[in-house]
Amino acid sequence: MDILALHLSPNQGGTSDVMLDCFAQGVEKAGAKMLRFSVAGRQVEPCRGCGSCNSSGQCVIKDDLAEFYPTLAGARNIVVATSLYFYDVPAKGKALIDRSQALWARRYVLNLKEALKPDGRGFLLALGATRGKNLFIPVGLSIRYFFDALGLPKTFDTLFLPGLEKPGDLTQRPDLVDSLREAGQAFGRQVAEGRAERA
Numbered sequence: 001m002d003i004l005a006l007h008l009s010p011n012q013g014g015t016s017d018v019m020l021d022c023f024a025q026g027v028e029k030a031g032a033k034m035l036r037f038s039v040a041g042r043q044v045e046p047c048r049g050c051g052s053c054n055s056s057g058q059c060v061i062k063d064d065l066a067e068f069y070p071t072l073a074g075a076r077n078i079v080v081a082t083s084l085y086f087y088d089v090p091a092k093g094k095a096l097i098d099r100s101q102a103l104w105a106r107r108y109v110l111n112l113k114e115a116l117k118p119d120g121r122g123f124l125l126a127l128g129a130t131r132g133k134n135l136f137i138p139v140g141l142s143i144r145y146f147f148d149a150l151g152l153p154k155t156f157d158t159l160f161l162p163g164l165e166k167p168g169d170l171t172q173r174p175d176l177v178d179s180l181r182e183a184g185q186a187f188g189r190q191v192a193e194g195r196a197e198r199a
């Protein structure tokens with residue numbers, strides 16, 4: 001796996017799922033391999049704030065996220081694809097973000113330096129139905145600190161698509177579909193080049 005894609009909407013086959021499909025086509029064209037993990041259809045419980053991870057670096061909750069932690073912790077390049085629900089990541093996706101507290105604790109409480117990925121890359125793909133000028137500010141901040149918890153740099157690429165209420169609003173816009181494919185291809189190329197440099 002070169003890239004881990006996290007789909008943070010609960011809606012399988014919804015607009016943000018289709019958005020990630022388009023981006024994935026570009027990634028594939030660039031010759032990079034992407035693994036997708038969606039919260040849709042999975043059991044992802046919210047963080048309980050119990051603090052256990054501060055001493056163990058592990059989350060006590062046993063759900064579909066439990067076995068995914070090693071993949072999340074090990075990913076060097078991460079794409080987040082999300083719709084906006086009340087200006088931010090939908091609750092189920094936010095649960096995944098909050099649960100990364102266990103990884104944050106490993107870095108900032110337990111000082112496990114191996115969790116750092118300074119040469120990692122992040123990408124945020126986000127869409128919403130409306131068009132206000134502040135629409136993508138909250139999600140940008142949420143993902144900035146999510147990437148930090150994962151040991152990635154706090155700067156990352158973004159593609160924000162306003163005015164998309166349903167999948168058809170995206171599929172009927174070839175210009176947006178092309179932008180997503182091009183962004184995926186560029187990101188996939190950067191990641192593939194980084195892989196070649198490290199080899």
Ligand SMILES: Cc1cc2nc3c(=O)[nH]c(=O)nc-3n(C[C@H](O)[C@H](O)[C@H](O)COP(=O)(O)O)c2cc1C
Nearest residue numbers: 009011014015016083084085086087128129130165
């Ligand atoms: C509970 C809920 C809250 C929403 N809040 C916002 C919002 O704050 N801003 C916005 O632009 N769109 C908002 N929307 C619209 C969705 O972002 C939009 O319909 C999107 O295409 C849904 O994508 P999805 O099916 O992949 O989740 C909201 C939709 C829902 C269901």
